[in-house]
Amino acid sequence: AQSVTQLDSQVPVFEEAPVELRCNYSSSVSVYLFWYVQYPNQGLQLLLKYLSGSTLVKGINGFEAEFNKSQTSFHLRKPSVHISDTAEYFCAVMNTNAGKSTFGDGTTLTVKP
Amino acid sequence: DAGVTQSPTHLIKTRGQHVTLRCSPISGHKSVSWYQQVLGQGPQFIFQYYEKEERGRGNFPDRFSARQFPNYSSELNVNALLLGDSALYLCASSEGGRSYEQYFGPGTRLTVT
Numbered sequence: 001a002q003s004v005t006q007l008d009s010q011v012p013v014f015e016e017a018p019v020e021l022r023c024n025y026s027s028s029v030s031v032y033l034f035w036y037v038q039y040p041n042q043g044l045q046l047l048l049k050y051l052s053g054s055t056l057v058k059g060i061n062g063f064e065a066e067f068n069k070s071q072t073s074f075h076l077r078k079p080s081v082h083i084s085d086t087a088e089y090f091c092a093v094m095n096t097n098a099g100k101s102t103f104g105d106g107t108t109l110t111v112k113p
Numbered sequence: 114d115a116g117v118t119q120s121p122t123h124l125i126k127t128r129g130q131h132v133t134l135r136c137s138p139i140s141g142h143k144s145v146s147w148y149q150q151v152l153g154q155g156p157q158f159i160f161q162y163y164e165k166e167e168r169g170r171g172n173f174p175d176r177f178s179a180r181q182f183p184n185y186s187s188e189l190n191v192n193a194l195l196l197g198d199s200a201l202y203l204c205a206s207s208e209g210g211r212s213y214e215q216y217f218g219p220g221t222r223l224t225v226t
Contacts, residue, residue: 042219
């Protein structure tokens with residue numbers, strides 16, 4: 001069994017400020033890790049993924065995330081946010097032996113001018 | 114190339130009715146997964162199909178069923194609709210049954226009254 005906890009349901013931040021969205025996971029087997037973004041009334045778009053190798057992964061739109069195996073975390077960061085980054089962000093894990101993803105409940109990022 | 118397409122976009126049904134949702138995967142993709150996203154929560158895994166066979170099933174009642182056709186498109190059927198079935202239903206396609214990279218469609222918004 002696996003689970004994902006997104007530690008902050010809402011994160012308000014001013015434009016051009018840095019942001020970190022936190023994600024912890026639990027799994028008894030090896031997993032792949034993902035961050036997705038969802039804009040209103042749209043499906044999910046993949047931001048970045050960790051499969052193996054370097055623990056720091058870079059994604060689209062200037063986002064990056066760091067995999068920490070000892071703390072079972074995969075926090076998402078961006079050094080300077082834009083108004084257009086306002087959206088819902090989901091952390092997900094996938095069992096490396098299966099195609100099913102388990103998602104967290106999401107973090108609403110609101111970027112204010 | 115077309116991405117994952119889903120139809121219809123929106124749907125309103127009455128309790129006790131039946132509904133069929135449709136998904137066409139990206140060309141060349143052989144696996145389709147279905148997720149239910151209730152407002153304010155992350156997507157929950159319902160089914161995965163690969164090469165027309167069920168590969169995985171989430172914790173959903175037997176009222177939920179699905180199938181995959183020879184052209185790899187898929188249908189999700191829900192019988193005896195309940196108010197709690199109101200949600201965004203997302204379809205995701207991937208190349209293979211154990212492929213880690215999923216591409217999501219825009220979803221079908223189902224409202225049960």
